[in-house]
Amino acid sequence: MATLRDIKRKIGSVNSTQTITRTMKMVSASKLRRAQTDLEKIKDYAVKMEELTGRVVKNMPADAHPLLATREEIKKVLIVSIGSDRGLCGGFNTNVALTAENFSRQNRDTYERVGIYVFGRKIRDYLAKRKMDVIKSWVDIKNVDQELVDAVAGEIIELYLTGEFDKVYLSYTYFASPVKQEIVFEEFIPIKTPEDVEYIDYICEPDRMEIVGSLIPRYISTKIYYALVESQTSEHAARMSAMENATNNCGEMVRYLTLVYNKRRQEGITNEMMDIVGGAEALRGT
Structure with a gap:
């Protein structure tokens, strides 16, 4: 049975943890506001770029560009999975990693190879422990800039054009709201035009x-940039929610331990009073 000193020490420890989680929540909230600003800047551009690309390439022959042609036989597939280097953000990284792992295991008999192109140390370590085919990992990315995105887009295009992979999927976390993030898993390359895209006969010069x-390489780099920014925003939102839950749990634990402490203290006082009364009665009887 824990002593009063042990309970009091544990209350102090939980209070210290609560202070840390509350601070981390505030930091994540501040980063989330900045990330949302960056996301708003790129989101409209990315949507318009996707619409424009769809309209321009619609009704074009498949052999008009190598990134438009669907190969007859799909043997090797690449998944671009975007996560983060840091933890303490709930199931943010695990959900993305599980999506890649499940796809790889479910299609093990369908494809000869399922490679995974990874962003983030947490996803890399998760997949490496499970013997997944991680072909490359990007870690310790401080800023998402055009130079980084162009390098990544160039590598992915090269992997497709050289025949290393026959199809590319993109997996990231979509920021729906500060309390809701959704996993996106979609075909990336070859580029498919949605059926509902209206064809416009542009006069081209x-x-x-x-x-x-x-236009197509620019579209691919824009899509990767947008997915990275979406993922970063979702990471900060997930961490803010996780730290808020941790702070609330610490508060509940402190209330419970305080109740236990008070009960134990009252029990000790009652026992002492009974000993005193019992001793007094014994002396009176003699």
Whole structure:
């Protein structure tokens, strides 16, 4: 049975933990506001870029560009999974890693190879422990800038064009709200035009094929940039929610331990009073 000193020490420890989690929640809330600002800047551009690309490439022959052609036989598939380097953000990283792991295991007999291109130390370590085929990992990314995105887009395009992989999927966390984030798993390359996209016969200058040749790589880099920013925003939101839950749990634990402490103290006082009364009665009887 824990003594009063042990309970009091535990209350102090939980209070210290609560202070840390409350501070981390405030830090995450501040980072989330900045991340939302960055997301708002890129979101409209990314949506318009996707719409424009869909309209321009619609009704074009599949051989107009190598990134538009669907290969007859899909043997090797690449998953681009975007997570984070840090933990303490609930199931943020685990959900993305599980999506890649489940797809790989479920399609083990369908494809010859399922490779995973990883962003984030947590996802890399999770998949490496489970013997998944991690072909490359990006860790310790301080800032998402155009240079980084262009390098990543160039590598992924090269992997597809050289025949290393026949299809590419993109997996990241979509920021729906500060309390809701959703996993996105979608086909990335080859580029597919949605059926509901309206075809517009643009007057092109220079030639339409030349425009498509420069537009598609730009679309791919924009999509990766957008997915990275979405993921970062979702990470801060998930960490803020996790730290808020941890802070509330610490408060409940402190209330429970305080109740236990008071009961034990009252029991001790009662026992002492009974000993005194019993001793007094014994003396009176003699």
